[in-house]
Amino acid sequence: MxxxxxxxxxxxxxxxxxxxxxxxxxxxxxxxxxxxxxxxxxxxxxxxxxxxxxxxxxxxxxxxxxxxxxxxxxxxxxxxxxxxxxxxxxxxxxxxxxxxxxxxxxxxxxxxxxxxxxxxxxxxxxxxxxxxxxxxxxxxDFYTTFDNYAVGVAQANALLRGLGVLDADGNETDEKGPFNIELFAGSPDDNNSHFFFNGAMDTLKPYMDSGVVSVPSKQTEFDQVATLRWELETAQSRMEDLLTSTYSGGEELDGVLAPADVLSRGIINALQGAGMGPTLEEGLPVVTGQDAEIANIKLINDGVQSSTIFKDxxxxxxxxxxxxxxxxxxxxxxxxxxxxxxxxxxxxxxxxxEVQTVFAEDIAPVLIDAGYYTAEEVESGQTAD
The missing domain is CATH 3.40.50.2300 (Response regulator)
Known part of the structure; x- marks a missing residue:
């Protein structure tokens, strides 16, 4: 087991x-x-x-x-x-x-x-x-957790890397965009959501100020982008609404900051449902995540989701x-x-x-070699137990 x-x-x-x-x-x-x-x-x-x-x-x-x-x-x-x-x-x-x-x-x-x-x-x-x-x-009396602000920083950096603004070492490239992104946050009653969002926004703000990235919907405040109870369906519905309200005139969406894998799946459902993709190579926007859920690790392995944050x-x-x-x-x-x-x-x-960022090339060394998942589980998108 x-x-x-x-x-x-x-x-x-x-x-x-x-x-x-x-x-x-x-x-x-x-x-x-x-x-x-x-x-x-x-x-x-x-x-x-x-x-x-x-x-x-x-x-x-x-x-x-x-x-x-x-x-x-x-x-x-x-x-x-x-x-x-x-x-x-x-x-x-x-x-x-x-x-x-x-x-x-x-x-x-x-x-x-x-x-x-x-x-x-x-x-x-x-x-x-x-x-x-x-x-x-x-x-x-005590609190056991991950460095939640660092999770948000890692998610933002993963988004910037997926867009090509940062390289694999975290260094800036010559890519200046501009890139259109949209922001999602976690449940407002979960204290961690605020740390995730603040870490991500502190990291993204210089790039937003310089025009490398922009948020066409103008929804950049936590209360505007929070997702109650971390519901997949809520994230999918909001992404569908954003595509209708902001991108129906032919504007291009390049990336989405998603703070958790369960939301990533809903967002990807909405993007693919609108005819984008179905993979990153075929035009699907860059989507981040968190938790390294096995279904999302398969999506990353298949070139659909860009990255996730692994919290062991x-x-x-x-x-x-x-x-x-x-x-x-x-x-x-x-x-x-x-x-x-x-x-x-x-x-x-x-x-x-501490946490680790996982792109497709990190699945084997970070997750499989450490015994968190097997190669067969990654391939199927399901755990064996």
């Missing part, structure tokens, strides 16, 4: 005794380790709340975290909420009532869990925000497991960022992971 293969390093790494540095967290579960933390032979129960099973990556995240925790001998309650906020709040309420020793939460809406986190704090249950920052609460969620799961083990042992997890992620009430101690 593929998940068992990819999580072997997680379970092994998380089982080691860690020499951890203090990160200054003051929420539930920090400090002396009294209360919920497991001791000795006592059973340790961990609640893992994931947003949805609609997208491949969240299934992998949930199962990877579960297997890593079970590798430590913990009992795990893994729940998926189908992108429904009341469902997720009820699931977390039930975990708290059941007396879990720690919570790992990838929130649907980062502002909707205040009462649940208050209840967790009252029960001395540490809360680890997983990939998505939980906002407006002092009771977020095996490593993210490993960090969540390590943080949980630290809290259970009455320690504080190691943080490598204690300044960036202000949730509106406190700066949450965080562990940030």
């Amino acid at each position: 593929r998940l068992a293969r990819t999580m072997s390093a997680v379970a092994a790494g998380a089982a080691l005794t860690l020499a951890l540095t203090a990160c200054g967290g003051e929420g539930a579960g920090s400090g002396s380790g009294d209360g919920a933390a497991g001791n000795g032979d006592e059973e340790v129960k961990v609640g893992v709340a994931m947003p949805t099973q609609t997208y491949e990556r969240w299934i992998q995240d949930g199962n990877n975290v579960k297997e890593g925790l079970e590798g430590l001998g913990y009992t795990v309650d893994l729940q998926f909420a189908n992108d429904d906020i009341p469902t997720q709040t009820q699931q977390i309420d039930a975990m708290i009532t059941a007396g879990v020793d720690a919570l790992i939460v990838a929130s649907i809406d980062g502002t909707a869990l205040t009462s649940q986190l208050d209840a967790a704090a009252a029960a001395n249950i540490p809360v680890i925000a997983y990939d998505r920052l939980i906002r407006d609460s002092e009771n977020v 969620t095996r490593l993210l799961a490993e960090q969540a497991v390590k943080a949980t083990e630290s809290f259970v042992n009455g320690e504080e997890p190691e943080a490598n960022d204690t300044e960036t992620y202000d949730n509106g009430v406190k700066v949450v101690p965080s562990y940030l992971l």
Whole structure:
């Protein structure tokens, strides 16, 4: 089974005794380790709340975290909420009532869990925000994620490279355009969406100011380009509307900044439906992405999608497991960022992971050689498990 293969390093790494540095967290579960933390032979129960099973990556995240925790001998309650906020709040309420020793939460809406986190704090249950920052609460003890601003920078640079403005080393070429692009952002209730967009726009702005790239629709503000709940259908519909409203007079669209693979697929559906492509060589605009979902890796391999950002969620799961083990042992997890992620009430101690940009030539060295996908999975666009 593929998940068992990819999580072997997680379970092994998380089982080691860690020499951890203090990160200054003051929420539930920090400090002396009294209360919920497991001791000795006592059973340790961990609640893992994931947003949805609609997208491949969240299934992998949930199962990877579960297997890593079970590798430590913990009992795990893994729940998926189908992108429904009341469902997720009820699931977390039930975990708290059941007396879990720690919570790992990838929130649907980062502002909707205040009462649940208050209840967790009252029960001395540490809360680890997983990939998505939980906002407006002092009771977020730790945050495991990727460098989300860097994701946006990488997406913008990938778009510029796809257009020919940058070469493979990230250096500027002699290409001055002008190129017409359109912008998409993630869900407004996902804190990461803002980091992605800000990183991308800070990178693109000099090229927009110089006229190398332009946005004919004039939709350049986050609120204008956000995609609620990261829905494929919403992205496809907006792209169709943009093609009708802005490009029906023969204007050429050269590229689209798409912040996630699920949106990329919707955008590509709209572009191909309008008669563009079907491949990059045949005139399909450059489309970026994120998450390295297997369906999109096939699109990149087939010359349809230009690039994606690979976030190795095996490593993210490993960090969540390590943080949980630290809290259970009455320690504080190691943080490598204690300044960036202000949730509106406190700066949450965080562990940030690096990301990699994947073009067609990177599929083998970055994904296949690392055991994330097999060549057969890339060819079929489906995972074997």
